[in-house]
Amino acid sequence: MGETLFDRVWASHVVAENPTLLYIELHLVHEVTSPQAFEGLRLAGRRVRRPDLTLATMDHAVPTDGGPITDPMAKEQLDALRRNCEEFGVPLFATGSGHEGIVHVIGPELGLTRPGITIVCGDSHTSTHGALGALAFGIGTSEVEHVLATQTLVLPRPKSMRIRFVGDLPFGLTPKDVILGAIAQMGVAGAKGHVVEYSGAAIRAMSMEGRMTVCNMTVEGGGRAGYVCPDDTTFAYLEGRASSPTGAEWERALDEWRALVTDDDATFDREVVVDVERLRPQVSWGTNPGMTTSVDGRVPDPSEFSEPSERATVERALEYMALEPGTPIEEIRVDRVFIGSCTNSRIEDLRAAASVVRGRRVHPKVRALVVPGSAIVKAQAEAEGLDRVFTEAGFEWRHAGCSMCLGMNPDVLAPGERCASTSNRNFEGRQGRGGRTHLVSPEMAAAAAIEGRFVDVRELIGAGA
Amino acid sequence: MRAFRRTTARVAVLDRPNVDTDQIIAKQFLKSIARTGFGQYLFLDWRVDENGNPRPDFELNNPAYADAKILLAGPNFGCGSSREHAPWALLEYGFDVVVAPSFGDIFKMNSTKCGLVPIELPAEQVRKLIDEVDAQNGSEVTVDLETKTIVSPNGETIPFEFDDFIREELLEGRDEIGRTLMQEGAISAFEAAHPVRIDTAALAVS
């Protein structure tokens, strides 16, 4: 029987069985989930086994306005990361180094994320890295400590699943719409316990940035990891990156990567088919990413749901979101717009948003923010003049970081504020206590910034719907 | 890690699906570099209002659930972020066990690594337990990890499944890192057989 890419990568990293000990080839570290792990090492007198396979960055807590950190706890956490990295010899891309950024943006951008390797990070959106054909998943702090000490993880093998996108992507539809549409279809627990392979023509046609957006949100569908089998798009993306192999080694790597396929006769524990032709730009209306509908749709009415717990959940979500049942999505007005996060802060995302913004103005009642995912993305966007497109339209242009994705830094929503956000989670309070989040693509966020409410961006840019 | 064998304790019911880790412990508390101090912030925005007063309609504020050590929860409990602060906060608040139809993958793994016992039961069985507990306005349940059984308020014995290896770790409160380090030979052999493909140090500019 044929093998999946997941089968191949898993098998080639097993160190021991019963229980399975899996070798980890790249461990990414950030300030929030690592301090207790380093402390654990210290207390037990242990060292970091492979600092050369470990990389730390600062992203969650850093302010993005370029100013110094004023929050004493955030400062202590960042200082702790710096001290821990020095003490244990772990390379660190500190704020201001020119290489810092959101952990899931810098891995691929530096060429550290590669096909066929295993990657972990104390962060659930580590699934992003699967876009390059890596097996990448989020872990908790105890596991961070385990990987630091042993470069391995004790892990029961997850099940396998394939999400096949059928049909041609309609014009103007983005990778964010594709993944939000898939999660809306299968629910936030739809991929629970599974490693998900994304396939189909729509995926093949996507850029690496687009595939990263899709894989990023795997965890919002409950999946452990998500990946795309590598192809020429992947190899072209990796060629010439800071950490990519060169010369004869590049050729050797290519041979190895080309063998990383899922065989035609391979089987999965589960298969889901998503028809992309019926999709329209997506907007979330509730308090989890599965509560999503088309921009031409309406907020649901709880009375449509017969199952009592489901009805109660929808009622609670609408109450938190301060939305009346049946409200057309296009009548929902926004106070804030956030373009950023590890889902949508890469150069292509910023280009896409800028193409909508160019020559237009942010609605007078909206405060809008663009936060590049890394220092490198920021520099590139500035070289292309995108920063001026945004600032001339009335957006704030910030330094790299997680920013308003989780509101652990000064970028937060005030209670009751409503935000069109390109991030990945619309949980209660995610962007600030009492804040209300609607998940959208960068293009849709840009359109909402201009109109002050949700609109089908395709009408705005005259592409026809 | 703390060990767990069995407990007979009061039960609290949080009958909502998809409770995410952002609700269990909000991000503003993740700035701490300590492993403790999170219990007081468990479900904070649901538990108390803007002025810090308890919200009477929040389930865990029900006096019948006071001192509960076992939490009965809805499906996909602990979905979302990888923060281990979530099980830490539940443990510190006083819970030893969470019983639910299903858990978020990372939350479940994190729980077993720090001594919180996540038990999955079919949704109908969780529903029945919830009904029994609520009918008696709060009551005691026994959870025995050694025999993999729960004794319901009505005295019914319900078996549950649990990964054998993880169960042993929890029963003994084992140091998993120490155990893996004893496999040093296997890890080194793997490294010798697999050439290094990545070097983060070559990029470092700190």
Ligand code: SF4
């Ligand atoms: S951008 Fe948001 S989701 Fe991504 S790593 Fe940062 S906080 Fe997590």
